[in-house]
Each structure stands twice: as C-alpha cells, then as structure tokens.
Amino acid sequence: MAPLFSRLKTLLSRDVIISSLTARDVRFPTSACGTGHGSDALHKDPNYSAAYAVLTAASSNSEGGSLYSGHGLTFTIGRGNEVVCAAIKSLEPLVVGRSLVDIFTDFASFWHSLTCETQLRWIGPEKGAIHLAVAAVINALWDLWGKIECKPVWELLSDMSPEEIISLIDWQYLSDAITKDEALAILHKQYPSRRERVEDLKENGYPAYITSAGWMGYSDEVVEERLQSALKSGFTKFKMKVSRDLSVDKHRCELIRSILGPNVPLMMDANQCWDVDEAIAHMTALSVYKPLWIEEPTSPDDILGHAKIGRALRPLGIGIATGEHCHNRVMFKQFLESGAMDYCQIDSCRLGGINEIIAVLLLAEKFKVPVCPHAGGCGLCEMVQHLMFFYYICISGSKESRLIEYADHLHEHFVHPVTVNNGCYLLPTSAGYSTEMKKESVEEYSYPNGPAWTKTIS
Numbered sequence: 344m345a346p347l348f349s350r351l352k353t354l355l356s357r358d359v360i361i362s363s364l365t366a367r368d369v370r371f372p373t374s375a376c377g378t379g380h381g382s383d384a385l386h387k388d389p390n391y392s393a394a395y396a397v398l399t400a401a402s403s404n405s406e407g408g409s410l411y412s413g414h415g416l417t418f419t420i421g422r423g424n425e426v427v428c429a430a431i432k433s434l435e436p437l438v439v440g441r442s443l444v445d446i447f448t449d450f451a452s453f454w455h456s457l458t459c460e461t462q463l464r465w466i467g468p469e470k471g472a473i474h475l476a477v478a479a480v481i482n483a484l485w486d487l488w489g490k491i492e493c494k495p496v497w498e499l500l501s502d503m504s505p506e507e508i509i510s511l512i513d514w515q516y517l518s519d520a521i522t523k524d525e526a527l528a529i530l531h532k533q534y535p536s537r538r539e540r541v542e543d544l545k546e547n548g549y550p551a552y553i554t555s556a557g558w559m560g561y562s563d564e565v566v567e568e569r570l571q572s573a574l575k576s577g578f579t580k581f582k583m584k585v586s587r588d589l590s591v592d593k594h595r596c597e598l599i600r601s602i603l604g605p606n607v608p609l610m611m612d613a614n615q616c617w618d619v620d621e622a623i624a625h626m627t628a629l630s631v632y633k634p635l636w637i638e639e640p641t642s643p644d645d646i647l648g649h650a651k652i653g654r655a656l657r658p659l660g661i662g663i664a665t666g667e668h669c670h671n672r673v674m675f676k677q678f679l680e681s682g683a684m685d686y687c688q689i690d691s692c693r694l695g696g697i698n699e700i701i702a703v704l705l706l707a708e709k710f711k712v713p714v715c716p717h718a719g720g721c722g723l724c725e726m727v728q729h730l731m732f733f734y735y736i737c738i739s740g741s742k743e744s745r746l747i748e749y750a751d752h753l754h755e756h757f758v759h760p761v762t763v764n765n766g767c768y769l770l771p772t773s774a775g776y777s778t779e780m781k782k783e784s785v786e787e788y789s790y791p792n793g794p795a796w797t798k799t800i801s
C-alpha cells in the first residue's frame with residue numbers, strides 16, 4: 344500500500360461516505376450592457392457561468408451533520424448551463440453513498456465508473472455536457488480530498504509518489520501512445536528535484552500572460568486603457584482576439600503593437616472562426632505583427648486541419664495552440680502524436696477533471712509539447728494554478744515556453760481567489776482546489792431567480 348493511501352485510511356474510516364450532491368446554476372451577466380468582457384469572434388456575448396457541484400461527506404453510522412464538503416465547477420458561457428446541471432444530477436446515483444476511502448484509493452476505477460456507465464455513456468462518450476458534468480464532480484472530489492488532507496491540491500498531488508500519481512489515471516485508449524512505464528519514467532526523472540521547484544515557486548511564482556486586455560468587443564479606448572494597466576501591474580505577455588475581418592484585425596494589431604512595441608510576446612486567438620485555408624491566409628497576413636501562436640484557428644476537432652495550418656505557419660514563426668475545446672485524452676493523444684499542436688491548452692473543466700488532465704500532461708511531456716492551459720472564465724484560473732504547479736514540480740521540471748493564462752474577471756466570488764503579482768501566479772496555501780464560491784455570490788447570481796437576474800434582463 345502506498346504511503347499516501349495508508350495515511351488516508353488513518354484519516355478517514357470506510358464509513359465516511361458521500362452523503363449528498365447538489366448542482367447550482369450560477370451565471371454572471373458579464374455581457375450585460377455590451378461590456379464586451381470575454382467576447383471573441385464566435386462568442387460575442389458570453390455570460391460567464393458555473394455549473395456548481397457541492398458534495399458533502401458524512402459518516403454513514405451517525406445521525407450527525409456532514410463532516411466535509413467539496414466544491415467543484417465546470418465553466419460554461421450562459422445558456423445551456425442548466426443542461427450541465429441536469430447532467431451533474433444524473434451522476435448522483437453513481438456518487439452518493441460511495442465511501443471516500445474507496446474512491447480515493449482507487450480513483451481511476453471510480454472515474455471510469457462515471458465515464459463508462461453502461462447507459463449514460465451513450466450521451467458522450469467522454470464529451471459534451473455529460474463530460475463537463477463529470478469534470479464538476481471530479482473537481483469537487485479533489486477539493487474535498489485537499490480539505491481532508493489540509494493541503495492545497497497542488498501540494499497534495501506533488502506529495503504523491505510516481506506510482507500513486509499514475510494510479511489516478513484511467514489508462515484505457517492510451518497504451519499505443521504512452522505506457523505506464525513511460526509515464527513512470529517521466530515522473531521518476533523529476534522526483535529527486537521536486538523540492539527545488541517548490542522553493543522556486545514560493546520565491547518567484549509562475550509566469551502568466553493576460554487575455555483580458557484584448558477581448559474582441561472592447562473599443563480601442565478600452566483596449567488601450569487595459570493594456571496600460573496590465574503593463575503597470577507587471578504583465579509582460581499578452582493575448583488578443585482575431586476575427587474573420589482582416590481590416591479590423593490589422594487595426595487592432597497596429598494599436599496593440601504601438602503600445603507594446605515590436606518584441607513583447609503577443610498571442611492571437613481565433614476561437615475556431617476560420618476554415619483551414621482561410622486560417623493560413625489570414626495569419627500569413629498578420630504574421631508581420633509577430634504572433635507567438637494562433638489559437639483555435641479552425642474547428643477544435645480538426646486534427647488534420649490544424650496540422651496543415653501548422654505546416655504553413657511555422658516557417659513564419661507562428662505556432663499552433665489549441666485544447667480549450669479538446670474534450671478528452673484521446674483527442675489530445677491524436678493532436679500531440681501527429682504534431683498538430685505546438686502548445687497544449689488543457690482546460691480544467693473540458694476534460695473530466697484532474698485525473699484525465701494528468702494523463703494529458705504526461706502525454707504532452709512525452710511528445711515534448713509545452714502545456715499552456717486555458718484559464719480565465721469563471722474559476723478556471725483558480726483551478727489551473729494547481730495543475731500547472733503540479734506539472735512544473737512533478738512532470739516538466741521547466742517553465743520554458745510554458746505560461747498560465749490569466750483574465751481578471753470574477754475572482755471576487757471565490758473564497759480563496761488566485762493571487763497574481765507582477766505578472767506571476769503565487770502559490771495558493773489554503774486547503775482544497777480553490778473552487779469554493781462565496782455563499783452570497785451563489786445566492787445573488789443563481790439563475791434565473793437570484794437577485795442579480797431578477798433585476799437584470801437576460
């Protein structure tokens with residue numbers, strides 16, 4: 344028995360079970376009054392939302408109240424959030440009544456029981472609303488586990504042995520691309536120097552780039568004001584949105600480069616708006632503005648299309664970034680193995696929670712593709728910081744070419760919001776996955792009956 348799992352058995356008796364699972368539809372009116380927050384070429388009016396799952400755990404032998412609670416969420420942009428909440432509720436019979444020790448000491452089997460349930464899997468499998476729901480539940484379980492161990496999740500993970508880490512993964516469909524032995528070799532390589540990287544993170548944090556100065560719907564004045572303020576607070580890397588309209592994009596690039604200068608790293612994000620050949624033509628025209636990458640240039644499912652775009656744009660110095668809509672480890676496997684992705688943008692809610700994300704982090708490492716996760720939204724920065732700290736400490740051992748996205752929206756609704764200083768994420772110290780929302784925010788923004796919505800026209 345591995346040390347962490349034996350310790351868990353001393354912390355928890357087998358009769359501590361999941362006693363309830365609730366799902367709340369929480370929506371923030373980020374698109375109200377045409378603010379442009381979060382907007383891009385295809386998603387012009389996002390209302391950043393959370394399908395918010397709360398798990399309680401209690402002893403099955405006592406009448407007393409719950410002992411622990413875990414909070415997890417998945418991110419959506421408004422309409423449809425109710426579908427994900429319904430999907431979370433459909434997982435309830437698979438979760439409630441299960442012993443926590445049984446779940447955590449064989450987490451891969453539990454994960455598989457959610458994603459491969461004999462009837463529910465038909466509405467995925469491992470994609471769409473049901474997979475987003477799995478993410479919310481798994482995220483809540485990790486929050487719960489961190490709280491039981493009194494550790495932030497990055498630390499809980501980074502204290503695990505390589506063998507414990509690989510036991511978290513459902514290896515189905517992966518063996519042709521990465522074996523357990525290869526994954527173990529990656530983890531063992533970084534094992535002796537883990538402590539040095541923890542010290543580095545304590546001292547220096549982890550570099551971020553900022554997206555929220557360049558939303559599509561912002562006016563020139565807002566972009567300028569937000570860039571200046573981001574520069575002042577220490578950001579040195581930026582992302583802007585691009586669109587189907589080349590003249591609009593050129594104008595925006597001129598403005599941004601006039602403020603940043605020619606050499607500051609600038610990323611571009613098309614949010615899937617082009618066909619493959621359009622992407623090549625459009626980005627060839629924008630190459631004079633020296634983008635480091637073009638993100639989601641076309642359909643997120645088009646692996647061959649991304650590969651073709653990459654072959655055309657790499658000679659111009661532009662890499663291909665994608666992943667925020669890449670819905671499972673099998674898609675990532677194909678992107679990574681075929682060389683269709685230069686930057687791997689895992690999303691903490693699109694994949695089925697940390698267990699599946701670890702599989703993708705290991706795949707990316709094997710194929711030598713740097714991970715730069717998608718964040719922003721609602722609660723994504725809170726989660727990805729844990730994932731990236733773990734990735735740096737245990738898997739990559741390097742910060743080279745690896746950045747964390749940051750957007751400065753909605754952090755005030757979380758009990759333990761991210762802290763970013765001088766363009767770097769700082770190590771969180773509170774126990775759990777930083778996913779717990781403030782009770783008053785959940786009430787205020789509950790959809791459709793919370794005060795924020797009864798006052799606002801949706």
Ligand SMILES: C[C@H](O)[C@@H](O)CC(=O)C(=O)O
Nearest residue numbers: 381382383386389554719
């Ligand atoms: C609709 C979202 O805000 C999306 O534009 C975010 C995104 O693509 C990113 O942060 O990257």
Ligand SMILES: [Mg+2]
Nearest residue numbers: 612638639667
């Ligand atoms: Mg994006």
